[in-house]
Amino acid sequence: MKKPLRIGLIGYGFMGRAHSNAYAKVGHFFDSDYECVLQAVCARDEANLKTFAGRWGYKSIETDWRKLVARDDIDLIDIAVPNNLHAEIAIAAAKAGKMILCEKPLALNGREAEKMVAAVQKAKVPNMVWYNYRRCPAVVLAKQLIDEGRLGKIFHYRAKFLQDWTINPDLPQGGTGLWRLDVKAAGSGVTGDLLAHCIDTSLWLNGNIDSVSAMTETFIKERKHNLTGKVQKVGIDDACAFLARFSNGSLATFESTRYARGHKALYTFEINGEHASIFWDLHDLHRLQYFDHRDEGRVRGWRNLHVSDGDQPYLKNWWVPGLQIGYEHSFVHQVADFLDGLQSGKPARPDFKDGLATDYVVDAVLDSARSGRWTKVKKIR
Amino acid sequence: MKKPLRIGLIGYGFMGRAHSNAYAKVGHFFDSDYECVLQAVCARDEANLKTFAGRWGYKSIETDWRKLVARDDIDLIDIAVPNNLHAEIAIAAAKAGKMILCEKPLALNGREAEKMVAAVQKAKVPNMVWYNYRRCPAVVLAKQLIDEGRLGKIFHYRAKFLQDWTINPDLPQGGTGLWRLDVKAAGSGVTGDLLAHCIDTSLWLNGNIDSVSAMTETFIKERKHNLTGKVQKVGIDDACAFLARFSNGSLATFESTRYARGHKALYTFEINGEHASIFWDLHDLHRLQYFDHRDEGRVRGWRNLHVSDGDQPYLKNWWVPGLQIGYEHSFVHQVADFLDGLQSGKPARPDFKDGLATDYVVDAVLDSARSGRWTKVKKIR
Amino acid sequence: MKKPLRIGLIGYGFMGRAHSNAYAKVGHFFDSDYECVLQAVCARDEANLKTFAGRWGYKSIETDWRKLVARDDIDLIDIAVPNNLHAEIAIAAAKAGKMILCEKPLALNGREAEKMVAAVQKAKVPNMVWYNYRRCPAVVLAKQLIDEGRLGKIFHYRAKFLQDWTINPDLPQGGTGLWRLDVKAAGSGVTGDLLAHCIDTSLWLNGNIDSVSAMTETFIKERKHNLTGKVQKVGIDDACAFLARFSNGSLATFESTRYARGHKALYTFEINGEHASIFWDLHDLHRLQYFDHRDEGRVRGWRNLHVSDGDQPYLKNWWVPGLQIGYEHSFVHQVADFLDGLQSGKPARPDFKDGLATDYVVDAVLDSARSGRWTKVKKIR
């Protein structure tokens, strides 16, 4: 008999769906001693909540997250609500002894995130942050190649995350579906939303960032706010680019924007090492570009890997070579790895501490953009 | 309350998994009056079957398909076993008044398929063939563009399906996982397995094929047979290519092989019309290449469409622009469309009659390869 | 002192320019004991001819090719006129003891080509056919890889040459710039014009073709003729596709058309061998795609070679790595190789005999299209 892991999900938006799908699906494709049980889902709009619960098979609903956190029949709290609510919920959940899976970025800033880390450490509860792109097979393959030393000394890291959905000045800010444009709910714009992904991946693949020099811009200065109905100043950054120096001596450029026509969700990274280079692109996430200088000169070129073979990460659990998996699978993998961590006693990552490390970089980036100076990144103690 | 659609699946191999996933998932993403219920799964190996049933949540198992077909609590029989078993099961299921979803190719040949068509027509049961690639969003988009007349008169159709998994002469034939290499179980090699997909799509997109000139080859003449343990003649075609003339006056080339190094499941098609052209490739199935000659000359080029937007087929039911879906989703869509067909009274296709049409082309291709002559394709009455 | 090689060019059309550029440029980039001298150019329209001669620095002009062939101060006759004139000029030039470079296809058909071969063999004059794509660095690299045995046994060859410039039914046939649409001048349509290139390359890379099954089509049945001013039947093939069996046991598909929207000059070939595969595309002629199955599984993928390094064919004579060369360079290389052949005594190819081999295949293709049967290709004695 499998051990039930009773999930209490807070939030039924885009991420609520992605997480629900992961819980529903993981057991069909990955073995575990644990079985995810969709015990309860929580949100404020009861009518919508019931529809959502019915569709996904949640056994019960709550409209107050405090009640959900207090329930005895919940093992794990999954936080899939706007950023400004993460800290309070997570700290309460930790106090209640629940495992916690929290959407990214971990908090509005490093200060908040530190408290969350303290809370889970004190409570000794398993915890993880939903930086799901670490679980794309091609990204894990990149990690393997780096860890095997194939790239040698790293000279360069470059990442960007480009979108184009907020160019229209008539798009309002705030409220359902648009809280990411409201600085109170989101904390920042593309920096905390998109660059946080790029930063998390980079810390995982390339180690610590020492210092950054950043610039940000808000192209559309005012937008109607959906909650107040008034045209208000836009507080978020529409675009952000920064230079960085990693502890391993490599140089980096990072950039994100929601004003890049033609790019829907173009998260790319490239790493150039002494011997080899790697490139990945979320728009074709099942592919990895790999260049190995040790190949014979005449036939040396970027290898376009179709990451769908059984000897590539996670793939033996899916279909057959040549058949691609997609975005949602990264969440399934994250749950599978979380369950493996529970079973093995080696917790899966990124945990809250990793989330804090990314928040420290985000803080430094925003500070640098304000001050116009190179800014040191706070280190995790 | 939704109406339960009680599924009885026969076969738990690769396709059994793909279908099970579709049933399990369709309700999470698509609305319907019907709800798929995983009522029973059937196969001969009871131990494996129990594991499979447990993993997917099937309520019961059967080890004899006749018993499954005879059960009152089954509404739909899903046939996911080797080709040589399709006809007998389907005909029995039709007689028992069951709806039928049958894996492709419909039958070992047109003669068998005719009987299956007759059976479902007599029984008036809903029926469909799992030519799932019709349900890739990019392929449906291609269909829309053609139906809207954007391509104008069609001059050329070219399709290929290239793999490389049987080049090793030590690979045996027959038995679990390798029945596709055994002519008794499969009927033919790449022609019925892979070209059948290409043909089905082409009939849907470009209308009837009148005549073909084909060649086939078996590169490895003998392989050990897993069921007999002996080295036996290989009866299937390892490769097949054919020229074709469509009724609309366009010329076509089709090719398939399992001896094309570097290609895992490279199904591609291209259509050239008077005004526009389309190209699709299963290895990047979320993309469609589209060229429109009506674009202004200086900025005319192939458009690389990332088919992930809400206004593109099926996509509003999934994630957000830029986030790709994969192979398995084509099966989910097929079930969604089947359920829509039940609800609306306009049955989804390809039905058995469409499957028969493809089998007629397969027959003509194999005949032509044997005779060395152009061969007319039998028409559906 | 270099030995002068005094060129007499016949024809100043597109090919006349490409050849003139090759002669003018070869000495700047390739070493040789020979120096190309632009001695004379010949065509009927004297005014245009003078302009052309002035632009390129030809020392003299002729309006009658017989006079040119008769001149003592000409070492080499370059035939760059419509196909129906090749044989007569070449035979006369051979009799006059001139070296001959002839545009492709060598002749209107194999019968004519046989006479040309006989003439140059009798006269013992150096001779070559302008199948220039053999001289693209990426194609030569493909040849090297094959000759080194990297592909192993070859299973498949596929080539196509797609254009879209004759879709407009108002385009006339015949006369300057359009003689390729006039069957009297061209002999055939895409088969002799475009497929001849594909065939020549394939014979070089993959050996003899034994037999073919072909279809051709003329989509626009009548066009105004520029020379008569009347609407006349179109005698050429607008499109041609054929299946082929090579002597080495590999299967092939070939296709060409001028009705493929979106393709300007898309000559592609792909070769699948036991161990490795190769793909090339004229639209990006400085690239070669190479897949090697012996690469380690996890990092196995198509290598996208940017053929611009000094250790790749011809490249050390040009710029530096990363800087691409283009179409016209293939002609420069052909002249360089021709000069090398003169110097070394090992004549460069394709010579007239190779041109004849291609014409035999063209003949078989056209015969098969007429008869609807598999047709054997005549062998070179």
Next chain:
Amino acid sequence: MKKPLRIGLIGYGFMGRAHSNAYAKVGHFFDSDYECVLQAVCARDEANLKTFAGRWGYKSIETDWRKLVARDDIDLIDIAVPNNLHAEIAIAAAKAGKMILCEKPLALNGREAEKMVAAVQKAKVPNMVWYNYRRCPAVVLAKQLIDEGRLGKIFHYRAKFLQDWTINPDLPQGGTGLWRLDVKAAGSGVTGDLLAHCIDTSLWLNGNIDSVSAMTETFIKERKHNLTGKVQKVGIDDACAFLARFSNGSLATFESTRYARGHKALYTFEINGEHASIFWDLHDLHRLQYFDHRDEGRVRGWRNLHVSDGDQPYLKNWWVPGLQIGYEHSFVHQVADFLDGLQSGKPARPDFKDGLATDYVVDAVLDSARSGRWTKVKKIR
């Protein structure tokens, strides 16, 4: 009769060849009242010089550039020597009343470049800088599209120029072929060599840069110097990245390195505007990627333009659609445009003043990298 333009070239290295080819070839493909005459070439090594002169047909040689500049039979001085010699030669040539074509970057720094600008302005001699990438057809097409307003307001500019040829620490610095690694000869590393190209293009396409924040790195600190034979400190920057703000409000990132494995000469730029985006890549310089948001949603995607059509810049002078031209053609175009400028009285650009503007940005970048601060770019008076 054409007017002779008597060229005196100084330097016979890589750039000397590229320029010579341009002079030799321009008249074959472009009409002009002027005719380039290869009058003299100058360098110190007489033996090599004679070989070079013979190969390209220069009528005379000089081993002292001052003598060349003093000659009456020279109309134009072409400076193709290391950067540290540009200013002195150019100023002398201007005083001698010669037209001047100078390799890029114009000078070691803005201060020197200012003097060169003053000299040519005083002497009123035609002048140009060899930023040849402005003359790639695809780049000119980008310029046209921007000038036509198709992109609308520009939000982002990003450029990089990546190479990998100096990763080997055993590579020496200084002397023939390696002066770019010697700070005395080159002035800086990738900033003046590669980023200068990126900056020049960007100023042309996107207007002035106001301020920059940069970082540079020298990965290999010491290398043997070819001229002294000793291991010496490396003074150049191996890599440089900078953030920039353009006067039009757009944000930019620039990066260059010679430590990016897999990239030979990967100069790319991308521009994101309100309505459309553009991407170009030197590795496939005959292509331009264009995205237009005004395309209908379902068929909106990046258009991959094969820039080889007669209605695209420069192309009607070359071959036919589909046949690509390469790197060297950019120099031919630059000479053609220079001649057009002479003829029309509207001088071609980039002239020395444009070269100065780029040097000002280079200065600001290097200053910022030293100071760690945002640095304002000096404006051209």
